[in-house]
Structure formats: structure tokens, C-alpha cells
Amino acid sequence: MIPLDLQSVIVSELQTLFDGIFFPKYSQDTDDLSVPVPLNLYTQALPTESGGNLEVYMPYIVVQIQNGKQEEEMEPGEVTVMLNIGIYDNDPANQGHAHVLNIIETIYQDLFQKRTLGGKYFIKTPFEWAVNDDDLWPMFLGSIQTRWNVPIILPTDPNL
Numbered sequence: 001m002i003p004l005d006l007q008s009v010i011v012s013e014l015q016t017l018f019d020g021i022f023f024p025k026y027s028q029d030t031d032d033l034s035v036p037v038p039l040n041l042y043t044q045a046l047p048t049e050s051g052g053n054l055e056v057y058m059p060y061i062v063v064q065i066q067n068g069k070q071e072e073e074m075e076p077g078e079v080t081v082m083l084n085i086g087i088y089d090n091d092p093a094n095q096g097h098a099h100v101l102n103i104i105e106t107i108y109q110d111l112f113q114k115r116t117l118g119g120k121y122f123i124k125t126p127f128e129w130a131v132n133d134d135d136l137w138p139m140f141l142g143s144i145q146t147r148w149n150v151p152i153i154l155p156t157d158p159n160l
Contacts, residue, residue, distance in 0.1 A: 002077070002079070002150045002151065003065045003068055003079050003150075004065075005118070006065075006079055006081065006117075006118070006121050006148055006150060007043055007044075007063050007065055007081065008043075009117045009118035009121060010063050010081060010083075010117065011041050011043060011063050013110070013111075013117055014039070014041055014061055014063070014083075014107070015041060017106060017107070017110050018038065018039045018103075018106075019038075020038075021038065021039070022035075022036035022037055022038055023036055023037065023038075023039065023058075023059035023087055023088075023089075023099055024036055024059070024087070024088055024089045024090070024091070024096075024099075025037040025058075025059075025088065026055040026056055026058050026088040027090075037059065038059075039059050039060060039061055039103075040057055040058075040059065040060040040061075041060070041061055041063065042057070042060060042061070042062045042063070043062070043063055043064075044062070044063070044064050044065065045062060045064070046060065046062060054086060054139065055088050055138075055139060057086065058086045058087055058088035058139065059086065059087050059088065059099070060084075060085070060086045061083055061084065061085050061086075061103070062082075062083070062084040062086075063081060063082075063083055064081065064082045064083075064084060065079065065080075065081055066080040066081065066082050066145070067079075067080050068080065068150070074152065075152065076122070076149035076150055076151065076152055077149070077150045077151075077152070077153075078124070078147055078148065078149060078150065079147070079148045079150050080145060080146070080147050080148075081145075081146045081147075081148060082143055082144070082145050082146075083107065083143065083144040083145075083146065084141070084142075084143050085100050085103050085104070085141065085142040085143065085144070086139065086140075086141055087099040087100050087103075087139070087140045087141075088138055088139055088140075089138055089140060090137075090138035091138075094135075094137050096137070096138065096139075096140035097131050097140050097142075099140060100131050100140050100141065100142035101131065101142070103142070104129045104131075104142055104144055107144060108127060108129075108144075111123045111127070111146070112127070120150070120151050121148045121149070121150060122148065122149040123146060123147070123148055124147040124148065124149055125147075126147070127144070127145075127146060128144070128145040129142065129143065129144045129145070130142060130143050
């Protein structure tokens, strides 16, 4: 199915894009300055085994298929994909939003420089993003909403 393939292609792109980039890691010891870790990438949702403790999955990006549409038979379809970002940063300066904004900017620049992923998925505007304005310290959240043109499915019957 095209949306699942698009999701997989986006995850692969993010793995490559953030390879070698590290972020603060959650620790139950608030004085722990543990070694930074790479981003965790998840499809559609976070795992459920943490009992609601989101911090254990941070840092993360969840690549979530939201919806799709096909308005015209001979035009590309469109799939909307949300990227949900979660960062843990227990630095008392309370500036973890900078990590989220840097992730958003890195993704934005990569996608709009390339324009196409997997040779068949073309990113469209608008590219919308947001950061959580609630004080959730030491968790910092953000999201990106992307829209993608997906390939046209042509009929196999040449008489149609």
C-alpha cells in the first residue's frame, strides 16, 4: 500500500539524516548527565509498554500517516504525514525547545532541497510545524505536518 511505503521511505530518510546526531537521554536520576543518544524512530505510534512514561522513548520522532485523498482520476493522490517529535532535556536552563526547532529545521531543509523521496513521493506545501507552548519541562514536544503527492494508479484496461 502506498501510504505504508511512503511512511517507510520517510523513516529511512530520517535515519540517514540524523545518523551520528545525538540528544539528551532520559534518566530517573535528575542529576545524571548521561551520554547523549541517537533519535528513536517509530511508525504511527509510540510503543505501549512504558505504562504512559513517554520520557523512556525520548528522543523520538513518530512518523504518523494521518489521511489521504484522491480528487482527480488522472492527478496524483495526496497523503498527509505527521512527524511528532519528543525531546527530553533536564537542563535547568529550560531551553530544550531549541533541540525541537533544530530537528524541524533540519527536516525542512532536507525535504525541500530534495523535493522527492523514494523516486516517487513529492513533498508539497504547506509545510506546517509547531512546538508545544505548555511548560512540560523536562519534555519538549513539536510536530510537523507534511503533504505528499503519491503516484497515480493507472487502470490496467487500456480501454478505460
